[in-house]
Amino acid sequence: MSTTTSHAFHHAPMDACPFMPVFGPPAIMFDRGRGSELWDSDGKRYLDFLAGLAVVSLGHANDTVAEAIGDQAETLLHVSNFFANPVATEAAVKINGLLKDATGHSGQVFFTNSGAEANECALKLARKHGGRGRHTVVSALGSFHGRTLATLAATGQPAKHEPFAPMPDGFRHVAWGDLEAMRSAVDGSVAAVLIEPIQGEGGVNPATDEYLQGVRSLCDEVGALMMVDEIQTGFCRTGRWFGFEHAGVSPDVVTMAKAMGNGMPVGACWARTEVAAAFEPGDHGSTYSGTAIACSAVNAVIDTMQEIDAPSLAVERGAQLVDAVRRLPGVVGVRGRGLMLGVELADGLDARRAYADLLDSGLIVNAVNPRTIRLLPPLTVTSDEVDEAVAMIADALATQIHEAQSGAQQ
């Protein structure tokens, strides 16, 4: 078995792959990236319109982030959480600054290594804050909150629960976007509502402003926490620093990961100070919480996003992309905000086939459901790269339309 071919494991027997089979056989081996571009081991170039699933928002091999990580690696990688380090302290202050601007409240941060762990922290905080007898967390059908047992239980996708039953207790799911359904689920036993401003894995389904405002009011009525999962939407992806800002609501707890490290595995759970006060020493922890090397990337990401005005880039390039894609034959609608977009295909067209054809032509997208292509390019994507991607999508859809028409004529 070669580990250097670009299609390393695609046609190999399952046991020839060194990874557990949870992702299916990896299709391509990438060994280099720059900005929105990736190169496989055969030297073929791709445009990455998925950004490693909303992770490398500042592009691959970003110079500032690379330099920060490199310098930090030569200074201090890690100290235990018995002690502080200046890098995590700076990152926590920065994140709190962003969220103070966005919510009007000051808060505190717990750093994690992933999005699921950020939500896990939020779920434990909700239970501790709610107290005994008030531990239920309500989330939406179609949501995605992670793969640990508790975050999987919060995830509103029953098919993903089934193989791992029984799920942890204390989770309730309601129809997405339906405020009446939310109202009937949010009672005095509810510790928190956990919600994505735009469901990402669920198909790029934006919440309306009224829905998020309604959830905030319902939480206030019963004294439950409003917890927003910004793991995919956060860090400027939707054209604001956080997705909830579009609705003008002020959540109690915000979770984030993905783009905050631009590829460095790091996440965080932020909570208003009065809410965070429910935690006491020993209630939660993680060896790598606030490790200096990860936080060096967070500081570089926040500084760079502020410097380049990343929210405006998401708005401008997003508008260009939506405007071009929605005119393409075979496209019936475009959902989302900024550079988090779901392109809905016409009846009879197949998003999975489009994904495969686009990969062949050198464009990485994702078929988030059988009819929807998800686009999440780096926020630094250029106008020319957007044009190039749109041309490839046009070709891929034209091929399917042509085949469908010739099939119908036979």
Ligand code: PLP
């Ligand atoms: N929440 C949302 C909204 C996500 O999109 C994801 C990942 O896709 C997660 C949580 C889980 O994050 P991670 O894969 O880093 O654990």
